[in-house]
Amino acid sequence: MTLSPAERTRYQRHLVLEEIGLAGQEKLKAARVLVIGAGGLGSPAALYLAASGIGTLGIVDDDRVELSNLQRQVLFDTGHISRLKTQAARERLESLNPQISVVAHAVELRAANACALLGGYDLIVDGTDRLSTRYLINDACVILAKPLVAAAIHRFEGQAMSYVPGRGPCYRCLFPEAPDAVVPNCAQAGVLGVLPGVLGAIQATEAIKLILGVGEPLVGRFLTYDALEMRFHEFPFERRRDCAVCGDRPTITAPRDSQEPRSAAALDGVRRLTATGLRTLLDQHPRTHPLVLVDVREPREFVTGHLEGAINIPVAMLQQRLEEIAPQASPVFICRSGSRSLAACAIALRAGIAAPAHLEGGLLAWASEVDPTLAVAGAG
Amino acid sequence: MVRIASPLRSYTSGASSVTVDGATLHEILANLDRRFPGIRFRMVDEQDCIRPHMRVFVNTSEAKRLSEPVRAGDTVHVICALSGG
Numbered sequence: 001m002t003l004s005p006a007e008r009t010r011y012q013r014h015l016v017l018e019e020i021g022l023a024g025q026e027k028l029k030a031a032r033v034l035v036i037g038a039g040g041l042g043s044p045a046a047l048y049l050a051a052s053g054i055g056t057l058g059i060v061d062d063d064r065v066e067l068s069n070l071q072r073q074v075l076f077d078t079g080h081i082s083r084l085k086t087q088a089a090r091e092r093l094e095s096l097n098p099q100i101s102v103v104a105h106a107v108e109l110r111a112a113n114a115c116a117l118l119g120g121y122d123l124i125v126d127g128t129d130r131l132s133t134r135y136l137i138n139d140a141c142v143i144l145a146k147p148l149v150a151a152a153i154h155r156f157e158g159q160a161m162s163y164v165p166g167r168g169p170c171y172r173c174l175f176p177e178a179p180d181a182v183v184p185n186c187a188q189a190g191v192l193g194v195l196p197g198v199l200g201a202i203q204a205t206e207a208i209k210l211i212l213g214v215g216e217p218l219v220g221r222f223l224t225y226d227a228l229e230m231r232f233h234e235f236p237f238e239r240r241r242d243c244a245v246c247g248d249r250p251t252i253t254a255p256r257d258s259q260e261p262r263s264a265a266a267l268d269g270v271r272r273l274t275a276t277g278l279r280t281l282l283d284q285h286p287r288t289h290p291l292v293l294v295d296v297r298e299p300r301e302f303v304t305g306h307l308e309g310a311i312n313i314p315v316a317m318l319q320q321r322l323e324e325i326a327p328q329a330s331p332v333f334i335c336r337s338g339s340r341s342l343a344a345c346a347i348a349l350r351a352g353i354a355a356p357a358h359l360e361g362g363l364l365a366w367a368s369e370v371d372p373t374l375a376v377a378g379a380g
Numbered sequence: 381m382v383r384i385a386s387p388l389r390s391y392t393s394g395a396s397s398v399t400v401d402g403a404t405l406h407e408i409l410a411n412l413d414r415r416f417p418g419i420r421f422r423m424v425d426e427q428d429c430i431r432p433h434m435r436v437f438v439n440t441s442e443a444k445r446l447s448e449p450v451r452a453g454d455t456v457h458v459i460c461a462l463s464g465g
Contacts, residue, residue, distance in 0.1 A: 041465045129465035152462035157386035159462055175461040177432040189387075191464055224459060226386075229396060233383075233457065235437050298426060316426045337418030364417050378414065 001029045001055070007099055011053050019214045025053060031211045034058040034121035036109055036137055038085040040196030041151050041203060042127030043075035048204035049125075050093040050100055054211075057093060058103040058121055061085040072193040109133055114140040114255040123210060125203050126150040127196075131178045132258045138163065138171040140255040142245045149206040149218075151199040156192050156227040158199040161218050162206050168219035169239040170246045178258065195227050270345040271357035273332065275369040278359055281332075292329040294318075296344045297336055297377070305375030307334060307366070315340045318347050330357065336376060337362040382412060384419075385434070385460040391419040397455075405436065406446040408456055423458060433461040 003011070003025060014020045020028075033054050035042045038061040049057055065073075065080040065088055080088040086104035093102045105117060109128070118124055118140050126137045126148060134150065141148040141163060150171055151160040163170045202223070209215045222235045245252040273281065281291065293310035295302055302312040313321045315335070325331050331348060333341035333356060341358035348356040359366065367374045383397045392398055400415070402408035406428075413420035423434050428446055430436055436443045437457040438450055450456060 037465050039465050127465045129463065131461060131463040134461075134463065151465070153464040154386045154462040155389075157462065159459070174435060175433045179431065179433040179461065189464070196465070222459070226396060235435070235440060235442070235457065235459065237435075237442065314426065337421075339418040339421050362418070378410070 001026050003029065004099075007053070010097070010099065014052070020212060024212045024214075027211055028053045028208065029055040031123065032056040032058070032121045033123050033125060033207055033211075034060065034118060035125045035127055036060045036133070037127035037129060038063075038073070038075060038089045039069070039127055039129055040072040040153060040191065040193075041200040042125070043073045044197045044200030045125050045127055045203045045207070046075060046089060046093060047096065048201060049207060050097045050102070052204070052208055053097065054100060054207075056101045056103065056121075058105055058117075059086050059089045059093075060105040060107065060109055060117060061089075062106050062108045072191065072196050074197065109136065111136060111255040111257045115144060118144055118146055121146070123147045123149070123207055125207055127200065127203070134171065135178055135258055136255055139245045139252050141165075142170050142172075143253065143255065147210050149203045149210070151203050153191055153195050153199055155189055156195060158195055158225045158227070160199055160202050160206070160223045160225075161221065162210065164210065164217060164219050169237055170243065172245050173240040173243045174222055174237050176240070176244065192227055195225075198225060198227070269349055269355055270342070271355055272360045273357050274360055275365040278332065278366070279370050292325055292331050293334055294325060294331050294344065295334045296340050297334075301336065301377035304377035305363075307363070307374075310334060315344050315347075318344050319351070322348070322351050322353075325353070330355065332357040332359060334359045335362050337364050381454075382408060382456045383458065385458045386462070387460055388419055388422055388458065391416040391422070402450060404446065405438070405443050405448050405450055405456065408450055409446065435459050 011025050014025050015022055031054050033049055035046045038059050046059060063085050065076045065083055065085055067081055070076060075089050075092050084106050086106040090102040090104045107113060114136060124141055124146050126134060128134055145165040148163040206218055210217055220236060222237055224233045239246060241248045244250060293307050295306050295310040295312045296315040296318060298314050299312060313324060333344035335341040338361050345356040345358045363374060363376045367376050381397050381399050384392050400408050400411045402411050409420045423431060425431055438454050
């Protein structure tokens with residue numbers, strides 16, 4: 001693919017770099033890159049990829065622009081509010097660089113469309129904000145043998161890695177499974193607006209390097225960035241022979257949708273009781289009340305000390321032993337500090353138990369606020 | 381010193397790193413949990429296995445077992461799969 005005179009002028013600063021030059025710029029022009037997620041990460045990544053002259057840039061997102069996006073999603077401006085992100089992104093990117101082609105995919109990435117979508121591109125940039133989609137993208141890239149540049153952010157911290165088929169480990173080699181616990185997203189946890197700017201720019205850098213075949217990609221190296229401390233760290237990791245998707249005997253051989261880990265929003269149905277709140281509730285209700293205290297700690301912790309009348313079902317056994325909680329009962333899940341009990345509430349919610357409660361701060365809070373004579377076993 | 385992954389900093393009052401004594405990872409995490417109750421269970425399951433969405437590195441070497449030694453001056457890094465984008 002040869003460059004026009006206007007392109008030679010536009011990319012002049014690239015052309016003088018011996019690592020890019022005319023041949024490299026022509027590679028960028030011939031490249032097809034898919035950015036999944038036009039959010040905090042996808043915005044800067046897409047802007048720099050477009051400016052750099054990636055010939056075909058696909059954008060996947062089914063959301064519309066909201067006012068609260070504009071603190072970090074620099075692809076959009078106030079006039080774009082309520083518009084489809086893919087449409088607004090295409091206009092912005094084609095205005096930035098009319099020499100490239102931008103393809104809008106206003107769909108949600110699912111297992112059913114993953115191969116068709118990713119299959120039309122040479123390299124994938126993961127800017128999604130959901131862990132389940134992150135795993136879906138990783139699996140699809142391994143199965144389709146597509147290079148992937150992944151990143152993620154939380155509050156003031158970011159992380160990035162690249163996967164190149166046959167050259168190193170995939171995302172699942174580092175984190176084999178998504179957490180089965182509360183995962184706050186940016187809306188719930190908050191995020192520094194400029195943080196995805198740093199990580200998205202790193203993703204664009206990696207994508208360009210991989211297309212050009214220059215430098216050292218983030219393959220087998222997990223990069224973390226702490227904006228508050230202004231510190232980067234790098235952790236080496238290797239391909240796992242038992243990786244479910246890129247291992248010697250893969251069990252994931254086609255993209256699949258996985259259940260989204262419970263977000264904090266999914267736990268809205270949970271009643272959160274303080275220690276004094278639970279004390280009041282217990283005082284108000286006689287023993288005949290269907291309130292059932294379920295202590296979800298390990299048996300050795302339970303025997304050290306527990307609330308009167310509590311039954312013991314360790315959280316790991318809860319799914320199998322839910323029938324021990326009477327159908328009409330209102331369970332209050334209790335543990336040492338309030339973490340396992342929240343996980344128990346999520347299991348109960350999934351099983352259809354309405355309004356499960358948990359003791360915030362756990363028995364440590366109970367011992368501190370209600371009954372200092374209660375012996376609470378250490379968790380270690 | 382233990383560097384805490386961002387999603388676990390709610391346990392450490394926002395501190396990104398804390399100093400904890402211990403000659404093994406097991407001791408470090410037990411002492412960490414004494415100071416910040418509940419944090420260990422977010423990293424380690426009931427079978428004492430590091431959870432599959434978390435990784436622990438001692439300096440730049442991945443620690444696969446809690447029995448791994450930690451020397452004075454080492455930095456333990458707790459990293460975790462982030463979802464935000």
